[in-house]
Amino acid sequence: MRIEREIKLDFEDVLIRPKRSTLYSRKLVDLTRTFKFKFSQTSWTGIPIIAANMDTIGTFEMAEVLSKNQMLTAIHKFYDTGDWINALKSGVNSEYISITAGIDSLLQIKDLIEHLTKNKQKIPKFICLDVANGYTEKFLDTVKAVRETFTNPIIAGNVVTGEMTEALILAGADIVKVGIGPGSVCTTRIVTGVGYPQLSAILECSDAAHGLGGHVISDGGCKYPGDISKAFGAGADFVMLGGMFAGHLESGGELFEKDGIKYKRFYGMSSDTAMERHYGEIESYRASEGKTVTVPYKGKVENTLRHILGGLRSAATYVGARTIKEIPKCTTFILKSRK
Numbered sequence: 001m002r003i004e005r006e007i008k009l010d011f012e013d014v015l016i017r018p019k020r021s022t023l024y025s026r027k028l029v030d031l032t033r034t035f036k037f038k039f040s041q042t043s044w045t046g047i048p049i050i051a052a053n054m055d056t057i058g059t060f061e062m063a064e065v066l067s068k069n070q071m072l073t074a075i076h077k078f079y080d081t082g083d084w085i086n087a088l089k090s091g092v093n094s095e096y097i098s099i100t101a102g103i104d105s106l107l108q109i110k111d112l113i114e115h116l117t118k119n120k121q122k123i124p125k126f127i128c129l130d131v132a133n134g135y136t137e138k139f140l141d142t143v144k145a146v147r148e149t150f151t152n153p154i155i156a157g158n159v160v161t162g163e164m165t166e167a168l169i170l171a172g173a174d175i176v177k178v179g180i181g182p183g184s185v186c187t188t189r190i191v192t193g194v195g196y197p198q199l200s201a202i203l204e205c206s207d208a209a210h211g212l213g214g215h216v217i218s219d220g221g222c223k224y225p226g227d228i229s230k231a232f233g234a235g236a237d238f239v240m241l242g243g244m245f246a247g248h249l250e251s252g253g254e255l256f257e258k259d260g261i262k263y264k265r266f267y268g269m270s271s272d273t274a275m276e277r278h279y280g281e282i283e284s285y286r287a288s289e290g291k292t293v294t295v296p297y298k299g300k301v302e303n304t305l306r307h308i309l310g311g312l313r314s315a316a317t318y319v320g321a322r323t324i325k326e327i328p329k330c331t332t333f334i335l336k337s338r339k
Contacts, residue, residue, distance in 0.1 A: 008200035010182070011227040014333040021320035026313035030323045032070060035237070036176040038213040040153040044125060046070035048097060048324065049228070050217065052242035053077065053100040053130055055268050056253040060087040063248055064300055065274060067096035069309075072129045074098040074155070074240070076252075077256070088121040098126035103138055105129065106145045113150075128155040130177065132188070135164055140171045146173025158219060160196035162208035169214040175216060175238065178205045182221030184243035185267055185293060197233050197331075202221040206235030225311030232312075232324060233331030241308075247295035249303065255297060262297035 023029065034045040051062050053074035060083070063073035077100040079087075088094065098177050113123055127150060131139055134157050143156045156168045157177025165176045181188040181195030189195035200219040209216045218236035222228050222244060231239045245251060246266040253265040298304060316322070319330040 003288070008197040009333075009335075011198040011199055011221055011223075011230045012192060013055075013197070013336055014199060014230065015336060016229060016233055016315065016319060017332040017334050018318045019320050019330060019332070021317055023317040023320060023322065026317055028312065028322065029313040029316040031309060031312060032285065033237075033324050035215065036167065037153040037170055037215070039147060039174050040151050040169075042125075042151070042153060044095070044153070046072065047309070048072075048238040050074055050098075050238055050240040051245050052219065053098070053128055054242055054252075056264075057242050057245050057248060057252055058100065059252050060090075060092055061250040062098045062245065062248075062301065063087075063097050064090075066304075067093040069215050069305055070096065072096050072098065072126070072238070074100050074126075074130075075124070077101055077130075081112055084112060084116060085119050085121060087117065094122035094124050097124045098128040099124050100128045100130055102129070103131050103136075103142050105142060106149060109146065123152070125152065126155055127152045129173075130155075130157065132158065132180075134159040134168065134177075140167060143168060143171040143173050146262070155217065157217070159233050160205065162204045165205040165208040165214070165216065166212060169209060169212045175217055176205060176209055177217045177219045177240070178202055179219035179221065179240075180237070183219075184223065186220065187291040199230060202231055202234040202236050206237070225308050226315065228308060229312055229315035230333075231314075232327045233319075233333065235328050243295075244304065244308065245301060248301040249299055252303045263294040264297055265292060265293050267292035 005283040017289035020305050031047045032045055033048055034043055036043045040221040049071045051057050051066055052072040054079050055076040058074050058076040067071050076099055116123055137279050155175045155177055156173035158179050159165055160180045178201050179198055202218050206216045217238040217240050218231040219240040222241055228239050242284050247264045255264050321330040323325045
């Protein structure tokens with residue numbers, strides 16, 4: 001047993017210090033960014049915000065809207081090949097979506113891509129290999145196998161420390177997904193005692209990834225638009241959102257009405273609700289690491305996107321960043337008092 005005595009920080013522990021700026025208007029800020037990936041040797045241009053690969057968030061309906069705004073959607077892994085073919089035929093842009101799969105998923109990915117190819121559909125740009133615990137040797141083997149087979153940019157996670165970020169990149173991941181326990185419907189920290197404050201996780205993992213030519217996604221913990229700015233300021237290349245995209249027309253989840261007010265259900269992918277829905281039962285060796293909540297129905301996601309992007313542009317003007325890539329270079333965090 002050992003104790004790390006250095007204080008680790010979450011988004012709520014800091015604020016971004018304003019700096020003198022020549023930017024007199026939010027419209028001068030460019031939120032698009034072009035990435036070149038270490039292994040896939042391809043590039044991508046867009047706004048690096050991603051809808052999470054949850055079945056209540058990463059839907060084709062969400063992807064249709066976000067792609068028009070040059071943002072990504074990690075499509076959840078419970079769609080079948082017929083759903084994929086229909087969505088792509090209906091005009092969902094393959095450049096702004098990712099396939100999602102779990103551990104031991106090579107055959108699943110190959111099957112989907114073969115079916116899309118046979119039906120003359122474009123192959124999605126990204127492959128997201130998503131597991132709750134990215135620290136196992138078996139997961140590293142999955143990343144290696146997928147990298148040996150496909151040239152797509154590979155997203156892999158989740159982890160929260162620099163050494164495992166490096167290990168995933170060396171195994172073939174172009175982008176590492178960072179976050180254990182910060183999500184609004186994740187209870188991993190409560191149930192297991194395992195986790196890492198998200199801001200410090202981004203700082204550590206981005207430093208490790210950038211040294212090897214890789215990138216990181218901050219996954220979870222963003223409750224407000226200002227948290228997204230803090231994630232980018234800490235060095236995240238992409239920010240993945242779950243709860244902030246919940247409750248919309250384009251989100252999954254049951255829509256219902258109570259006392260004249262509309263709501264939608266939102267739940268973690270390790271919750272009892274998700275396990276019963278997708279696997280029929282909860283295995284005896286597992287504990288739920290997610291919860292189910294109701295959120296007020298928010299209507300079309302376009303309104304939320306304006307709020308998010310407006311906040312991000314405003315943050316950039318406060319620190320003098322003309323592009324999203326410049327935000328970490330212009331960011332100084334100040335610690336708030338702990339109560």
